[in-house]
Amino acid sequence: MEEVLVDKELTILKKTVRSFVRDKVERAELLQKEHITELSKDVADTLKETAQKTGLQAMGAKKEWGGAGLSLSCRTVLYEEAAQHRLGLFHPAGDAFGEELPRFLENCTKEQINTYVKPAIQQGKGCFVALWEEHEDNDIGKLTCQAVKDGNSWIINGHKAYIDKFQEAGFGVILVNCLGESGEKQPTLFILEHNDSFENKETVLIDVQKVNSLSFNGMKISDDRRIGNIGDGAELMKEWITEAQVLLASRCLGVAVKALDYAKSYAKIRITRGQPLSDFPSIRTMIASGYVNLQAARLMVQDAAKKIDERAKDAATAAGMAKVFTTDTASKIIDDCLQIHGGAGFAGDLPIERWYKELRIARMNLQKKENIIEHIANLNL
């Protein structure tokens, strides 16, 4: 059972995360003198150790796996805090709390849990997800990577792309279409190990995010790597997407909060034409509208998280809505924040330009707006 915290406990935990981020993570970022694009391994490891001591680890993973077993509602609150630093959108709290694990791992066998999941949690590592393909990053139904049965194994052919945190993960999960007897596609999940015989290429998205693509040329994989039933893969992935959208949105809230902080402080000290920027209605409107939309986004994120926790019927829709609205809102806030800083916003001394790039990725991640909108149209028309 997931831990449902009462308000008071959550408030304390939130404060703990906040001070960890401010005192440890932000400081570590500031201490690195050069333009920082990632934390050095030493620093990251130290942060991880410190976090472990405070019990801030594997927040979503089940207790019996060694995680904290917090509900999604709690985690969204904590990730909003954890994301409030330069690298925070995709590396909340400098990755010190370990990675969120997809819920579909609950379908793993005991042996799979012991071999892959528990060790990953112990090491603060996650699970990479090989889902999308180079030209298909939105519609699970259109994926082409395939597996055919070969005795007790499967032979995989195809290509996966845009895999985030590939190296850092303890293991991976891939979605492939197992071909049934009459050639029908049965989407299925399999566990991947780093030394499986796929080809692996790294690329950088919009000059900020390392991702990997994997090629499978007749790679053989044993059936005991399969997660769940043959044919269940798409549904399991959709559950993951639902939850991941809300987690992404909660981190977007965090960087948006931080961006508004930057915007406010700068607007108050930057003088132009004899007045601080904060006196100009153009700038006041940007900041005030930012707060309005941020609050709406936050409520949508909480609503979606609650629905997912309750396994409500419309959880996926709520998650999609929260994702679109929050990524759009955070994009606009960061765009305005960049504008308010003028040249300084375009420069990497401040984290704003990084967020600008990362938000462009976030808008595309998991499900892009057009697909979510189409889904909502389908529901209502």
Added chain:
Amino acid sequence: MLNFSESAEQKRMIELATEIMEEHVFPNEKYMVPHRGLPSEILKPLQQIVKEKGLWAGHLPKEVGGMGQGFVSLGLLSEVIGQSPIGPYVFGSMAPDAGNGEILWHAATEEQKEKYLIPLANGDVRSCFGMTEPEVSGSDPTTLQGTAVKDGDEWVINAHKWFTTGAVGSAFCIAMVVTDPDANPHNRTSLFIVDTNNPGFEVVREVPVLGDHYVGGHCEVRFNNCRVPAEAMLGNRGEGFKLAQLRLGPGRITHAMRWLGVARRSMNEMMKYALNQKDGDKTLADSQTVQNFIADSEAEIQASRLLTLQAAWKMDQGDQARKEVSLIKLYGAQVLNNVVDRAIQVLGTYGLTPNTPLEGLYREARAARIYDGADEVHRMVVARQLLKEFKAKEGLNEQAAVTK
């Protein structure tokens, strides 16, 4: 009389430029180095081709090796060459050198022209422009703090600048500093030409930035008791502000038309992808959502294009076209960002990979809403101008809503 067609000469220019772009510019983009552009062994021969075909330095008069064809032609050419980040370098017409060339042409003495303008116009050297300071608002140049103090026959410059684009590898910097602190705000500054090998000139660092298409970085620069002779002053004492403005008018035309080139390129990427990407029996281009992106982008590009060409035309008639220039700066920069963003949206995550030019264009595009006047400043200029015109007309009891 209204006439929207290019002259025979302009048509020829556009065709020729397009040919050079296709044969020599696009294929060489792959050699582009972030913040450094093309290696000179690749760049120089390409520039030679442009010179031989007579399309070199569209912004400069014929006397110094430019085309001298006026603003409309310059705009039309900028649109074509702007499609590639390296185009304007190959065609010898890129900020900040272009603007510096224009100031030098207008304000330099014969000796200065000989020493600085000729090699610059020829593409033998690069230059930079040092106005913006980190400590004060670049939107309000009356607040500049860097100074030059007269000491005998020399001036001693002390200043801290940043966003001095292209400083790495530049031969000289045109610096804007306060010479007359007690004068009225618009007459306090003067311009100086400072050789970058002057021991008082220091490139502190290349500031890390979002975009990486400009050559020579966006640098933080210091003038440390930097001594220059009296002859280093460019234009008259106290004219810094006026000359810097002079640099911006034409610059905004070339920027705006160059942005349209970028927008057009992004449109093409979007349409190519949409037509090739199969979705069952259909393609992505059959999606009405994608079609909306295409139509909206076209509407914005056309609007911005006509606005810009009209401003250029007015400038060719000797009008400063201040309001129009502000409008195209404001609107054109937004259109650019909108179109690149839509193109990426159509390509999906693929549009964020280095496999297409879009992600680089997206990062670079964001600066357009800041340099040469932030959106908010141009909005203010346009609104004030319109209100002034409206008031004047109301006095005459004319129909106030129609402005020309």
